[in-house]
Amino acid sequence: MTAVLEIQGLTKTYRARGGPRRALDGFEMYVEAGQVHGFLGPNGSGKTTTLRTLLGLIRPDSGDLRILGRPVPAELPQVIAHVGAIVESPQFFPHFSARDTLSLLADAGNLPQSRVDWALELVGLRDRAKERVKTYSLGMKQRLAVASALLKQPKLLILDEPANGLDPGGIREMRDMMATLSAGGMTVVLSSHILGEVQLICDSVTIISLGRRVAAGPVAEVLQAHSSGQVRVALETAADLSAAAQVLVAAGMQLQAHADHLMLTGVDKPALVARLLAERQLYVSELAPVHADLESVFLELTGTAPVPGQARQVDQSVKPDTAQDGVSA
Amino acid sequence: MSLVRAERRRFFKRRLIKWLVVVGVVILGVIATAVFFDNQKVSAETLASAEAKAEAEYDFAMADFQRQLKACQEVPSGNVKPEYCQWVESGEQPQRDWYRAEYYMPSTFVFKGQFEEMIVVWAAIMAVIAFVIGASFVGAEWSTGSMSSLLTWRPKRMSVLGTKLAVLVGWLTTIAVVTGGLWTAALWATAVYRGSTAGMTPGTWQSLGLTGLRGLGLIVAIGVLGFALATLGRHTGVALGVALAVVVVGQVGLTILLLMLRVPYPEMYLIPTHLQAWMSKVVQVSNPFANPADCMGGQCVEQVKSITWQDTGSITLGAIVVLLVLAFWQMRRRDVS
Ligand SMILES: Nc1ncnc2c1ncn2[C@@H]1O[C@H](COP(=O)(O)OP(=O)(O)OP(=O)(O)O)[C@@H](O)[C@H]1O
Ligand SMILES: [Mg+2]
Numbered sequence: 001m002t003a004v005l006e007i008q009g010l011t012k013t014y015r016a017r018g019g020p021r022r023a024l025d026g027f028e029m030y031v032e033a034g035q036v037h038g039f040l041g042p043n044g045s046g047k048t049t050t051l052r053t054l055l056g057l058i059r060p061d062s063g064d065l066r067i068l069g070r071p072v073p074a075e076l077p078q079v080i081a082h083v084g085a086i087v088e089s090p091q092f093f094p095h096f097s098a099r100d101t102l103s104l105l106a107d108a109g110n111l112p113q114s115r116v117d118w119a120l121e122l123v124g125l126r127d128r129a130k131e132r133v134k135t136y137s138l139g140m141k142q143r144l145a146v147a148s149a150l151l152k153q154p155k156l157l158i159l160d161e162p163a164n165g166l167d168p169g170g171i172r173e174m175r176d177m178m179a180t181l182s183a184g185g186m187t188v189v190l191s192s193h194i195l196g197e198v199q200l201i202c203d204s205v206t207i208i209s210l211g212r213r214v215a216a217g218p219v220a221e222v223l224q225a226h227s228s229g230q231v232r233v234a235l236e237t238a239a240d241l242s243a244a245a246q247v248l249v250a251a252g253m254q255l256q257a258h259a260d261h262l263m264l265t266g267v268d269k270p271a272l273v274a275r276l277l278a279e280r281q282l283y284v285s286e287l288a289p290v291h292a293d294l295e296s297v298f299l300e301l302t303g304t305a306p307v308p309g310q311a312r313q314v315d316q317s318v319k320p321d322t323a324q325d326g327v328s329a
Numbered sequence: 330m331s332l333v334r335a336e337r338r339r340f341f342k343r344r345l346i347k348w349l350v351v352v353g354v355v356i357l358g359v360i361a362t363a364v365f366f367d368n369q370k371v372s373a374e375t376l377a378s379a380e381a382k383a384e385a386e387y388d389f390a391m392a393d394f395q396r397q398l399k400a401c402q403e404v405p406s407g408n409v410k411p412e413y414c415q416w417v418e419s420g421e422q423p424q425r426d427w428y429r430a431e432y433y434m435p436s437t438f439v440f441k442g443q444f445e446e447m448i449v450v451w452a453a454i455m456a457v458i459a460f461v462i463g464a465s466f467v468g469a470e471w472s473t474g475s476m477s478s479l480l481t482w483r484p485k486r487m488s489v490l491g492t493k494l495a496v497l498v499g500w501l502t503t504i505a506v507v508t509g510g511l512w513t514a515a516l517w518a519t520a521v522y523r524g525s526t527a528g529m530t531p532g533t534w535q536s537l538g539l540t541g542l543r544g545l546g547l548i549v550a551i552g553v554l555g556f557a558l559a560t561l562g563r564h565t566g567v568a569l570g571v572a573l574a575v576v577v578v579g580q581v582g583l584t585i586l587l588l589m590l591r592v593p594y595p596e597m598y599l600i601p602t603h604l605q606a607w608m609s610k611v612v613q614v615s616n617p618f619a620n621p622a623d624c625m626g627g628q629c630v631e632q633v634k635s636i637t638w639q640d641t642g643s644i645t646l647g648a649i650v651v652l653l654v655l656a657f658w659q660m661r662r663r664d665v666s
Contacts, residue, residue, distance in 0.1 A: 091474025107335035
């Protein structure tokens with residue numbers, strides 16, 4: 001498969017009031033054609049900075065960026081026609097209607113005006129298209145933003161928090177829309193904080209923390225590589241639980257005993273558990289590896305799980321020493 | 330070319346721009362209407378009655394003078410004379426020339442003599458409007474974020490800004506030509522119905538035409554200035570703020586400073602002088618701090634300098650070019666975030 005998006009060694013330092021701020025620090029990212037790729041990271045980790053850099057809005061300090069095989073920003077003008085993007089709740093001119101906004105963009109991009117109605121229909125704004133953007137609700141503005149990104153019928157669609165402000169129906173529509181688009185061959189890069197959503201629709205993910213990549217790869221692989229290796233064990237007769245616990249501890253396993261099951265951690269091969277117990281005539285009724293969900297993996301990898309009684313500050317997250325990560329792309 | 334089309338459309342989709350043009354036309358309309366009704370055609374009767382009035386006033390003044398003169402001469406010597414006698418006895422009697430018929434006539438609009446200053450009025454009003462239009466055309470794009478949207482469609486920033494500037498200059502020229510045409514027509518009508526169009530030779534038309542062209546230049550230049558400032562500040566308000574600061578604080582402060590430091594020809598450094606020089610081709614400034622030693626033999630010759638429209642034009646052009654270069658350079662360099 002070919003990479004639609006490649007980023008290597010991307011570094012960006014903002015000159016901010018409180019001194020220079022390194023927003024990206026040797027970041028890398030690969031997205032293959034036709035995938036829906038989730039781009040995850042805590043607040044302030046550098047997602048928007050990365051996407052703005054890709055679109056030529058921000059000048060990186062260093063790094064190799066390629067879109068559809070072409071180096072950017074050098075050849076951005078040649079590929080921009082294939083890249084639709086919304087970057088962090090984009091603002092539109094408040095006194096223009098949705099139709100005017102899209103129509104002007106279509107003109108600027110040399111696209112037929114018929115696309116405007118198509119895009120408005122697609123995002124469900126058809127009947128409100130003549131009203132001024134100023135009067136739109138948050139979700140309606142977001143829909144307009146998505147429409148503006150789709151207007152080009154791009155090969156690569158970059159969406160920075162597109163679900164921001166969408167209603168549940170809208171989120172589901174967005175999910176279905178992305179599935180359809182990606183089935184039609186479009187590559188989608190999606191930055192989002194709604195991890196349940198990401199887990200549902202994304203083929204692969206990149207997780208960023210403090211400007212560096214902490215994990216990347218297909219969702220299943222990332223989950224597996226970073227799931228804690230917990231196994232839930234229940235026996236046919238609950239009375240044997242403590243005996244079983246002794247056996248397993250003796251075998252060097254770590255576990256927590258519960259009323260009706262044991263929770264083992266750090267188990268590589270669950271089958272071993274069954275065998276050890278069977279040798280002592282203890283029969284397991286349940287032996288289930290506990291799959292971590294994306295949220296817990298994310299919290300673990302970025303070190304942003306809430307600690308009771310502490311208010312975590314932004315920028316308090318994990319920064320890997322080098323740009324190594326668990327799963328390679 | 331698609332970008333040009335988009336920007337041309339955007340210009341007149343902007344409400345503020347539409348309103349500013351309307352406001353400009355309304356202001357010009359009000360002034361033209363006032364001028365129309367404030368003037369009257371000179372008929373044979375009005376002229377005759379004004380002449381009669383002037384004659385009567387002269388006769389009255391003359392009689393008064395003779396009476397006072399006689400009274401003064403009759404004062405017995407040794408008595409104190411009334412104060413007016415000094416003047417009366419010096420022989421300064423009223424002149425017929427002091428009582429001209431035109432002083433007793435309602436005002437009349439003579440196109441040849443008065444249209445030139447009306448061109449200045451038009452240029453000044455439209456220049457202020459052009460400044461705000463120029464600033465807002467790019468400033469509001471920045472502050473609402475629609476510039477960064479546009480840049481994700483057209484990443485060549487120089488060509489985006491250049492197109493916007495070209496479209497602005499094009500529309501400002503159009504607006505200036507149309508309003509200037511209406512203004513000329515309105516005042517021509519005023520001259521026809523409420524004054525006179527006498528003496529309009531091709532040479533006069535040409536001279537007025539050139540003044541009009543300089544007015545057009547002023548309008549476009551001020552518009553571009555607003556555009557450059559708003560680009561640099563990425564906000565309409567920055568351009569308006571700078572304009573306010575320069576006009577109010579800058580000019581007042583500068584005047585005080587120049588006078589305190591006794592800088593020769595202080596008016597040379599002030600904007601109104603240059604506006605005047607530009608519109609009326611040349612303006613004289615004098616030096617209030619001339620060295621008294623230069624006044625030889627009690628004959629002080631006033632030291633004057635003239636500033637021509639070319640002087641003013643090149644200074645302004647230079648300033649605008651510098652600002653534009655800065656604006657384009659920072660458009661190229663600065664992050665959009
Ligand atoms: N214009 C700017 N000037 C200075 N610092 C900036 C600027 N924009 C972003 N930053 C800093 O760069 C870092 C990364 O910001 P960025 O917006 O990329 O984060 P993000 O991952 O998009 O966060 P979020 O999830 O909150 O949208 C932050 O520390 C932020 O403060
Ligand atoms: Mg962001």
